[in-house]
Amino acid sequence: MNEWAQKNAPGLKFEIETIPWDGVYVKLMTDLAARRPPSLISVESPIAMQMMAEGLLLPVDDMVDKIGRDRLVDGVKWDYWGSWKGKQYVIPAHHQPHLLLVRTDIVKELGLKDPDTWDWNDLLNAAKTITQKKQSMAGFCMALGRNLCTDYHFAALLHAAGGRMFDTSNKFEVAFDSPETVEALTFVKELLPYMPKGAVEYSFLQVVDAHVTGQTAMSFYWGRTLGRAAEEAKPIFEATEAFNHARNPRTNRRSNWNDFQGWSIPAQNNPYIEEVKQALVYQQTSKEWLVKYCHSLMPNVAPTYKDVANSEELKNHPFYKSKPKTVDTYFKGSLAHSSSTANELLQGGNPLSGYVHGRSILAQTVQKVVIDNQTPQQAAKWGARELEAIRRENIRLLG
Structure with a gap:
């Protein structure tokens, strides 16, 4: 310019x-x-x-x-x-987009299937197997802190399950208290034992650190991890490949959180x-x-x-x-x-998503499960109430 x-x-x-x-x-x-x-x-x-x-x-x-x-x-x-x-x-x-980053050297060493073929059950099994067989290494890592990264990581799982925060076809009615949300939260809870112990506080950079320093064999992340690994950890860079996310076994969706970012x-x-x-x-x-x-x-x-x-x-x-x-x-x-909180399941722009992230609603919902030990059903109901408050406060935007 x-x-x-x-x-x-x-x-x-x-x-x-x-x-x-x-x-x-x-x-x-x-x-x-x-x-x-x-x-x-x-x-x-x-x-x-x-x-x-x-x-x-x-x-x-x-x-x-x-x-x-x-x-x-x-x-x-x-x-x-x-x-x-x-x-x-x-x-x-x-x-x-954030994708599934995998240490393919470890996957091959342990005789695991090709990550391109995985569904959620395969991802869970791989995380468990790696954690059990590789000392001092977590099988999987995603952000679980109260931050944007957790919002974005969880949103991909929510959308893979066919869930969403709002129904764009019905005046943005809240659609979060659903079996799909419960399914996604349950999957996070199942993965938790195979994540780094500090994951409940992780944000963007901590997830990158975990992968680049060899603390985890798999992670959800954007391309930055590879750029940093190329500079700081050549063997990890050489062994890491990106894959589309594991399929939800019920919907067959592999949703990522893709930020279609631009100039305004x-x-x-x-x-x-x-x-x-x-x-x-x-x-x-x-x-x-x-x-x-x-x-x-x-x-x-x-x-x-x-x-x-x-x-x-x-x-x-x-x-x-x-x-x-x-x-x-x-x-x-x-x-x-592709999917994102700004355009859930690519069904239309969502003007409420900025407010959702400003209050870390998705991240707080996840933390209700992984920290407060609420059931996924309880957490989904809490999140739905918070989303309803955002919709009510900003109804003027929906036209």
Whole structure:
């Protein structure tokens, strides 16, 4: 974008401000309330869905036409990044699924089946077998702390079971107190004995640490784990591959939590709207810059446009030689199994999801089971009450 500015708006410079995951919402709302918004934002999809419903973002359909409506990779729609009431509010940056990361050396050593064939029962058996046969190593790791990572990890299991928080086809009625939610919570409880003992406090970085330092043989995570392992733990990097999640044995779903994250323009008190629009279109139509973006965090940020995804330039990265199957699974193979709290089961945008994550409702529901020892049925009822409160407080957004 600064390349565009140097050519077209001398004196204008775009600067990046990075914000920790758990601090994004508070920072954004504070800046917007103070009438000093950033000129352009890139936030996780649940926050974007909430902001567009609140009327805080600028429609970008004119930019979509300039970028190219037909450029998206197969298996996705513009809606996945963010549309509301027929208007597009988010320009794609990437898609970013968490998958099942597996130490294939250990799976082979213990004679376990190919993880590509697993259902939940196979995953549970593998976690149990590894824990029992490998001293000082957990079989499996996911986040269980009161944080966003737990929300995202549990949501994948909920959606694999066919469950959801809200029914988008019925005015976003709460649908959480269900057999599907109970099934997902029960599975987490069954996995718990085979996780690291500190997992009930884990968030994003602790899950990465557990895998990269050899404390666990399997974990739910995005591509960052592989990038870090490549730098710090070469043998673990070489032995780890990413797989689509194990199938729910009843539904056959392999749902992941895929963040369709993009670029949004605050609509109010933003003096640089036209400059931002032109600079972003420049960046989005530059294959060179889009390839650089994907290469900056391999294989964590997946390409969104066909001309980038199929380019030889994108393949000019060491991971394509060392981890071709894993890269392909993150970039392409995951798309058929995409879901997220912002667009549950890909049935429509959910403007309430940002509030859900702001209060850590899913993570607290999980902790009712793994810490407070409530039954999954009790925890599901508690979560449903909390979700109903969010719906009631924000009914104005649902239209």
